[in-house]
Amino acid sequence: MSAGDFVPHTPDDIEAMLGVIGASSIDDLFTVIPAALRDPSISLPEALPEPGVVSHLRALASRNAPAGDGVNFLGGGLYDHYVPAAVRAMQSRGEFATAYTPYQAEASQGTLQMIFEFQTMIAELFGLAVSNASLYDGGTGLVEAVNLAAMRRDGRRVLLCGGVNPRYRRVLETYADGLGIEVGVLPTTDMVTDPSAIGSDDVLAVVVQQPNAWGFLEDARALATAAGEAGAVVIGIADPMTLGVLAPPGEWGAHIAIAEGQAVGNPMAFGGQCVGLFACNDEFARHMPGRLVGETVDADGRRGWVLTLQAREQHIKREKAGSNICTNQTLFALGVAVHLSWLGPEGLRRVGEISGALAHEAARRIASETNFEIASSRPFVREFAVRGPRDTLEELRHRGIFAGPALDDDTFNLAFTEKRTPQDVEVLVEALTEIGKT
Amino acid sequence: MTREPDTIFELSRPGRRSWSLPEAPFDVEPVPSEFARRDAPKLPEVSEGGLIRHFTQLSERNFAIDNAFYPLGSCTMKYNPKVQDELAALSGFRDLHPDQPLADIQGALELLWTFERDLCEITGMTAATFCPAAGAHGEITALLMWRKHFANDRSRDTVIIPDSAHGTNPASVRLAGFKVAEVPSGPDGQVDVDALKGLLGPHVVGLMITNPNTLGVFEQRIDEITKFVHDAGGFAYCDGANLNALVGRALPGDMGFDVVHINLHKTFSTPHGGGGPGAGPLCVDEALEPYLPVPRVKRLDDGTFAWDHDHASTIGPVHSFGGNFAVVVRAYAYLRRLGLDGLRRVSGMAVLNANYVKKKVDARYRVPYSEGTMHEFVASGDFLRKFGGVRTFDVAKALLDHGFHAPTVYFPLTVREALMVEPTETESKETLDAFAQALLEIAEQAEAGHADELRSAPHTLPVSRLDEARAARQLKLRA
Numbered sequence: 070m071s072a073g074d075f076v077p078h079t080p081d082d083i084e085a086m087l088g089v090i091g092a093s094s095i096d097d098l099f100t101v102i103p104a105a106l107r108d109p110s111i112s113l114p115e116a117l118p119e120p121g122v123v124s125h126l127r128a129l130a131s132r133n134a135p136a137g138d139g140v141n142f143l144g145g146g147l148y149d150h151y152v153p154a155a156v157r158a159m160q161s162r163g164e165f166a167t168a169y170t171p172y173q174a175e176a177s178q179g180t181l182q183m184i185f186e187f188q189t190m191i192a193e194l195f196g197l198a199v200s201n202a203s204l205y206d207g208g209t210g211l212v213e214a215v216n217l218a219a220m221r222r223d224g225r226r227v228l229l230c231g232g233v234n235p236r237y238r239r240v241l242e243t244y245a246d247g248l249g250i251e252v253g254v255l256p257t258t259d260m261v262t263d264p265s266a267i268g269s270d271d272v273l274a275v276v277v278q279q280p281n282a283w284g285f286l287e288d289a290r291a292l293a294t295a296a297g298e299a300g301a302v303v304i305g306i307a308d309p310m311t312l313g314v315l316a317p318p319g320e321w322g323a324h325i326a327i328a329e330g331q332a333v334g335n336p337m338a339f340g341g342q343c344v345g346l347f348a349c350n351d352e353f354a355r356h357m358p359g360r361l362v363g364e365t366v367d368a369d370g371r372r373g374w375v376l377t378l379q380a381r382e383q384h385i386k387r388e389k390a391g392s393n394i395c396t397n398q399t400l401f402a403l404g405v406a407v408h409l410s411w412l413g414p415e416g417l418r419r420v421g422e423i424s425g426a427l428a429h430e431a432a433r434r435i436a437s438e439t440n441f442e443i444a445s446s447r448p449f450v451r452e453f454a455v456r457g458p459r460d461t462l463e464e465l466r467h468r469g470i471f472a473g474p475a476l477d478d479d480t481f482n483l484a485f486t487e488k489r490t491p492q493d494v495e496v497l498v499e500a501l502t503e504i505g506k507t
Numbered sequence: 508m509t510r511e512p513d514t515i516f517e518l519s520r521p522g523r524r525s526w527s528l529p530e531a532p533f534d535v536e537p538v539p540s541e542f543a544r545r546d547a548p549k550l551p552e553v554s555e556g557g558l559i560r561h562f563t564q565l566s567e568r569n570f571a572i573d574n575a576f577y578p579l580g581s582c583t584m585k586y587n588p589k590v591q592d593e594l595a596a597l598s599g600f601r602d603l604h605p606d607q608p609l610a611d612i613q614g615a616l617e618l619l620w621t622f623e624r625d626l627c628e629i630t631g632m633t634a635a636t637f638c639p640a641a642g643a644h645g646e647i648t649a650l651l652m653w654r655k656h657f658a659n660d661r662s663r664d665t666v667i668i669p670d671s672a673h674g675t676n677p678a679s680v681r682l683a684g685f686k687v688a689e690v691p692s693g694p695d696g697q698v699d700v701d702a703l704k705g706l707l708g709p710h711v712v713g714l715m716i717t718n719p720n721t722l723g724v725f726e727q728r729i730d731e732i733t734k735f736v737h738d739a740g741g742f743a744y745c746d747g748a749n750l751n752a753l754v755g756r757a758l759p760g761d762m763g764f765d766v767v768h769i770n771l772h773k774t775f776s777t778p779h780g781g782g783g784p785g786a787g788p789l790c791v792d793e794a795l796e797p798y799l800p801v802p803r804v805k806r807l808d809d810g811t812f813a814w815d816h817d818h819a820s821t822i823g824p825v826h827s828f829g830g831n832f833a834v835v836v837r838a839y840a841y842l843r844r845l846g847l848d849g850l851r852r853v854s855g856m857a858v859l860n861a862n863y864v865k866k867k868v869d870a871r872y873r874v875p876y877s878e879g880t881m882h883e884f885v886a887s888g889d890f891l892r893k894f895g896g897v898r899t900f901d902v903a904k905a906l907l908d909h910g911f912h913a914p915t916v917y918f919p920l921t922v923r924e925a926l927m928v929e930p931t932e933t934e935s936k937e938t939l940d941a942f943a944q945a946l947l948e949i950a951e952q953a954e955a956g957h958a959d960e961l962r963s964a965p966h967t968l969p970v971s972r973l974d975e976a977r978a979a980r981q982l983k984l985r986a
Binding site: 136169 | 511512514515516519523524525526527528529531532533534535536538539541542543544545547548549550551552553555558559561562563565566567568569570571572573574575577579582584585586587588590592593594595596597598599600601602603604605606607608610611612613614615617618625628629631640641642643644646647650651654658673674675677678679680681682683684685686687724725727729730753755756757758761762772776778779780781782783784785787800822823824825826827828829830831832833834835836839840842843844845846847848849850852853854855856858859860862863866867879881903904907912913915918932933934935936963965968969970971972973974975977978979981982983984985986
């Protein structure tokens with residue numbers, strides 16, 4: 070028996086429509102499928118009515134213990150920031166959520182103008198000329214950045230600073246053979262990369278993450294200069310929520326910059342609500358991957374927006390397209406745009422200051438009161454790695470504290486957002502004090 | 508609502524704000540000057556009321572499935588059940604971090620593990636991954652799996668694709684470092700099997716094909732096609748963009764495919780968000796399972812669930828985490844609601860609706876490959892050109908004036924002046940009647956000598972026809 074299937078057809082409708090078509094039954098319409106392939110046995114769970122679906126999914130959700138409900142210092146690319154109610158209110162508007170890619174510009178001015186504003190905000194935030202309508206996430210964003218660099222320059226070797234998020238590095242390695250590139254990792258000292266490590270031989274691109282995967286600040290300007298001297302494209306990876314206080318990639322010399330944008334306006338969602346932020350300078354603008362929205366005018370001279378430079382894209386250029394991306398993460402980009410509008414320059418700075426103040430207070434106390442040490446002497450902003458006894462993450466979790474990710478057995482990250490409080494820092498320091506004694 | 512809206516930057520006033528956050532609790536530690544930002548980013552400064560009104564007004568300038576019929580061929584714009592959004596927003600899903608200990612995430616892993624089994628049932632495959640964030644991401648994932656399989660045989664470098672394929676197929680092939688060989692369609696719009704045989708050989712990695720194809724027609728010789736590819740040592744990929752026609756009624760696995768991606772944002776009814784997010788889980792047979800990307804989810808002997816980050820022959824990860832989980836939760840809720848009977852009704856009514864609209868309009872709009880229409884059909888607007896040069900482009904814009912989103916236009920490339928109509932199963936007979944009527948009226952308008960009205964459409968939207976050439980020439984990508 071059907072549990073309700075969102076299909077509006079009454080039996081009379083079906084009969085009348087079959088009559089117009091000249092078919093005797095619905096099954097009749099499927100005889101175009103060879104008989105041997107038709108109506109196989111398929112085993113699926115029974116249909117559930119809406120209240121039953123809700124109970125089932127609630128039961129599954131209740132078997133999770135979400136870090137966002139607890140004292141959460143988890144970082145590594147996904148962050149537990151405060152998402153204002155205004156963001157959810159706009160993301161849940163059906164006019165945004167249930168529209169398709171804005172192919173028919175006149176019927177999609179809302180999405181198009183929103184993306185145009187999003188592009189502007191990301192370009193501003195990164196200190197670069199232009200941005201696009203979003204990519205999937207940070208990892209594939211790095212792949213697209215490298216692919217873009219390879220479209221404009223020779224060279225096969227892509228050098229990653231040792232502090233590039235290992236998740237992004239592994240995604241790039243998955244794609245490397247297909248792209249015809251080699252991935253090299255530069256060594257680190259005190260958890261950052263020395264610019265002299267960049268050689269000058271056949272380097273296509275150098276990738277610098279600022280702050281790096283352990284939260285520490287690279288000598289990004291010097292790295293960019295050294296990379297530039299080697300003739301390489303400089304690809305920057307940013308943490309957008311630090312960019313109210315920290316120099317953006319465009320300022321320290323990146324030609325292309327990417328970031329995981331989840332932290333802005335989107336929940337952690339088990340890593341499943343990511344959005345790849347992307348920006349570049351004018352040299353690369355006309356070859357950028359993804360959808361681009363440009364301003365124009367209508368036949369009556371009114372301002373309006375359209376998808377532009379579509380001739381770069383797969384649906385026109387096919388195997389000559391630079392990228393294969395079609396569907397992106399626009400609804401999550403809307404979250405970014407609304408959250409950045411809610412914050413403005415002052416609010417973004419405040420997020421950076423609160424996170425930074427909590428992180429530095431915690432670091433001072435951990436260094437002086439516990440048997441843990443800060444894993445590098447380098448400056449940091451809102452996240453840092455600490456080193457201490459093994460199995461600390463497990464011990465913290467027993468005390469209701471979430472931290473990580475782990476670098477190895479004795480080193481792990483602590484990340485701070487404006488959701489954390491002095492009380493949380495107190496709880497953390499107490500726990501680390503106890504754990505350090507054993 | 509025809510007043511030209513300001514951008515949010517034009518609404519911005521220094522000192523105005525929405526944000527509400529505490530003071531920094533301790534002395535602010537200034538970022539050392541060599542690392543500090545010099546100039547604040549020019550983000551908007553608006554009140555929260557102003558912000559909400561701005562984005563709400565923008566939203567009102569959109570056609571969407573919630574306010575209009577949206578028969579965009581190949582995109583499967585069906586109604587997106589609201590309960591799914593509520594379920595994905597449960598704290599137990601929304602506030603979860605993937606680096607939490609396994610004991611914290613058992614419900615999420617069980618959902619993924621269970622849904623993987625269900626999708627394998629629906630496709631006739633043995634294993635699946637949820638890592639691809641979109642259909643095109645699924646394509647490149649599969650191609651990288653093939654590349655890994657043939658790592659020791661670089662003479663295999665060619666992927667065969669029909670001339671009617673989605674543009675993502677050839678673009679993905681190139682990104683995977685392979686070459687494209689295009690196989691033509693025969694007079695029936697289906698793959699020319701003799702031409703295919705001529706293209707096969709020891710240089711072939713595999714074939715990518717959409718079934719039903721982009722004309723909405725089931726490839727009658729699909730089992731032969733996949734067999735010939737296998738005989739040549741290659742793999743067969745099913746682009747699952749059109750799975751809505753088949754769910755519950757035929758299995759890509761039975762057709763001889765080794766791998767199929769499913770667009771959850773199409774067939775499983777998750778909202779497309781104005782361009783995304785999607786989700787493109789990839790279902791594979793035993794031969795390809797070892798290459799699946801990580802992380803995978805496994806069930807342990809004690810019945811609990813765990814990540815598998817490093818199985819033997821994996822290509823590695825293709826996403827920073829595990830794909831668009833927020834989309835996967837919605838799609839899983841949809842499947843649990845429908846069950847097998849519900850899915851069969853989905854495909855049944857989707858095919859009924861497409862055939863019905865086709866029948867209502869095909870006396871005027873020629874449908875070149877009309878035999879065996881499934882969930883969509885492709886009409887040609889070519890006949891309108893003799894009436895004052897009316898193009899399919901104009902028909903699309905005129906439909907907007909009738910309150911309908913346009914079909915997909917100028918695709919597939921095998922039909923001149925193509926109009927690709929996919930009504931989906933959630934549209935009523937009344938809506939379809941009105942849409943067919945609008946298409947016929949537009950043709951009558953052209954025939955009656957009113958080409959100019961059509962060529963200047965739309966007339967009733969917030970903007971009239973937009974100058975796309977100017978946008979590309981005088982590139983302005985930011986305010």
